[in-house]
Amino acid sequence: MDVLDAEFVAGATAIGQLPAPTFAEVAFAGRSNVGKSSLINSLVRRKKLVRTSGAPGCTRAINIFRVRIRTNGDEAHLDLVDLPGYGYAQRSKAERRSWGPLIEGFLRERPGLRGAIVIIDIRRGVQEDDLQLLEFLDSIEVTPILVATKTDKLPASKRKLAVETLRRELGRPVTGYSSVTGDGREALWKRILSVSSIDRPDSSPPA
Numbered sequence: 001m002d003v004l005d006a007e008f009v010a011g012a013t014a015i016g017q018l019p020a021p022t023f024a025e026v027a028f029a030g031r032s033n034v035g036k037s038s039l040i041n042s043l044v045r046r047k048k049l050v051r052t053s054g055a056p057g058c059t060r061a062i063n064i065f066r067v068r069i070r071t072n073g074d075e076a077h078l079d080l081v082d083l084p085g086y087g088y089a090q091r092s093k094a095e096r097r098s099w100g101p102l103i104e105g106f107l108r109e110r111p112g113l114r115g116a117i118v119i120i121d122i123r124r125g126v127q128e129d130d131l132q133l134l135e136f137l138d139s140i141e142v143t144p145i146l147v148a149t150k151t152d153k154l155p156a157s158k159r160k161l162a163v164e165t166l167r168r169e170l171g172r173p174v175t176g177y178s179s180v181t182g183d184g185r186e187a188l189w190k191r192i193l194s195v196s197s198i199d200r201p202d203s204s205p206p207a
């Protein structure tokens with residue numbers, strides 16, 4: 001699996017401002033500061049494709065990045081969608097509420113959406129809003145891909161157990177990841193290509 005190109009396509013603070021889907025899309029969701037943007041950069045091996053931040057709650061927009069990949073000799077396009085972070089307590093109530101519909105609307109209304117990566121900080125574990133998101137994804141039949149990130153922040157001896165604990169707690173597969181070391185990159189790409197049907201012959205975008 002090689003990433004040949006990666007480029008910013010569009011950013012918007014309302015669903016109606018986004019271009020219609022062209023290729024298969026995979027969304028990245030998680031609490032503010034969990035490492036969504038870093039994860040996208042790490043997946044495409046670009047340091048600065050997506051802006052990351054030490055200050056939580058900065059990204060209020062939906063940003064779409066297009067990648068061209070080569071896998072098993074075939075080329076394919078895939079759109080990676082960085083969703084606004086949720087669960088940032090310091091923001092005003094009105095603003096927090098205005099984020100829910102944007103995320104929900106995107107997940108509900110994009111016909112090209114193949115799956116949603118739900119990112120959890122391995123040291124913090126699953127929070128109530130993560131569970132709500134997973135329930136919502138089940139209800140609209142969008143496949144979640146769970147990622148436990150920042151594994152580099154745990155001593156190597158504790159990583160496996162922490163991922164396994166999360167997996168048991170959620171009753172779903174969890175892929176450990178570190179955007180600092182790239183650990184988990186190959187495993188996560190496999191899951192992304194599988195949910196996007198890019199590893200199968202019928203990978204053409206929806207009509």
Ligand SMILES: Nc1nc2c(ncn2[C@@H]2O[C@H](COP(=O)(O)OP(=O)(O)O)[C@@H](O)[C@H]2O)c(=O)[nH]1
Pocket residue numbers: 030031032033034035036037038039051052053054056057059085149150151152153177178179180
């Ligand atoms: N050690 C470590 N830090 C990370 C990792 N991923 C993200 N970070 C840091 O966490 C902070 C938030 O990352 P960012 O990608 O902007 O999070 P977002 O708000 O979810 O998009 C930044 O300071 C990143 O450098 C990781 O895998 N390991």
Ligand SMILES: [Mg+2]
Pocket residue numbers: 036037038051052053059082
């Ligand atoms: Mg971000």
